[in-house]
Amino acid sequence: MIGRISGILIEKQSPELLIDVNGIGYEVLAPMTTIYKLPALGQSVTLHTQFVVREDAQLLYGFSDKQQRALFRALIKVSGVGPKLALAILSGIEAINFVRSIHDGDTATLVRIPGIGKKTAERLVVEMKDRLKEWQVDSDLPLMAAANPQPAGQEVWVQEAEGALIALGYKPTEAAKAISAIKDPVSSAEDLIRFALKGMLKQ
Template structure:
C-alpha cells in the first residue's frame, strides 16, 4: 500500500497530476479540493494517498490531508460509489458541507452532484451517518501550501477550456460544464478558481 507521496510536482491537469520521486513520475488522481492547495509546478508537494489495484489497472489517488482521504475511503465503501464518483463528490462540495448534509439527512442536496441519483444519495445518508459521527474531532493536517514566494498557484490565463475538461472528467455533461464555466469566468481568474466557482454555481 502506498500511503503517502513526497516529491516534485511535474504536471497538474485536473483531475490528474504527476509527482516526480527520484526520477519516477507517479500519476495521481485528486479531487479539486486538493488541487486548490497545490503549489506551482516544479515545487515540492506532499500528498496522502490511497492505492487501488484492479485487474486492468493500478490507480493512485492523492489528498490534501488525512481527513479528506478518510472521507474518500468511507465513500467508496458505500454500495454504488466507486473511486470516480467519490472524487466527483469531494470536488463538488466541501467535506464539512457533505458531512453536514449527511448528519441532516439532506439527500436532496446530494442529488445535485453529477452521478448521484436519488437512491445513491439516500444510501450515502444512511450508510455514512454512523461513520461520520466523530467527524470534526480529528485534526486536519494540511500539508500543502502555496510557495512562500508569493507566486500564484496557477498562471493566470483564460483557462476556460481546461476548466471545462476538468468538469467533464469529473462527470458533468459538456453543455453543463460549458455553461457553468462561462457563467463563472472573468478576466484574470485562475483555472483552479474558475473550476471552484463553476462547481459552486452548480450547487
C-alpha cells in the same frame, strides 16, 4: 500500499497530477478541493494517498490531508460508489460540508453533485451516517466559501476547466454552461472550476 507521496509537482491537468519522486513520475488523481491547495509547478508537494487496484488499472489517489483520505475510503465502501464517483463528490463539495449534509440528511445538496441521483443520495445518508458520527460539525457555521481570486483570464483556462469538469462526470454542455455563468474575476483554471462547482451546488 502507498500511504503518502512527496516529490516535485511537474504536471497538473486536473484532476490528474504528475509528481516526480527521485526521478520516477507518479500519476496521481486528486479531487479539486486538493488541487486548489497545490503549490506552483516545480515546487515540492506532499499528498496522503490511497492505492486502488482494478481489473483493468492500478490507480493512485492523492489528498491534501488525512481527513479527506478517510472520507474517500468511507465513500468507496458505500454500495454503488466507486473511486471515480468518490473523487467527484470530494471535488464538488468540501469534506466538512459533505459531512454536514450527511448529518442533516440533506439529500437536496447531495444530488447537485455529478453522478449522484436521489437514490444514491439517500443511500449515502443511510450508510454513512453511522460512519461519520464522530465527525463533528457546527450546523450554525455557513458553507465554506471559495477564496477570492485576482482578476485575470485566458481562453486556455476555460478549456482546462471544461475538461476537468467533464472528467468529474459533468456533461460537456453542463460544464460549458456552468463556466459561462461565472461573473467573478479568476486567475487560473482552478478558480474557474471552483466557482463552477460552487454555482452548480446552488442550483
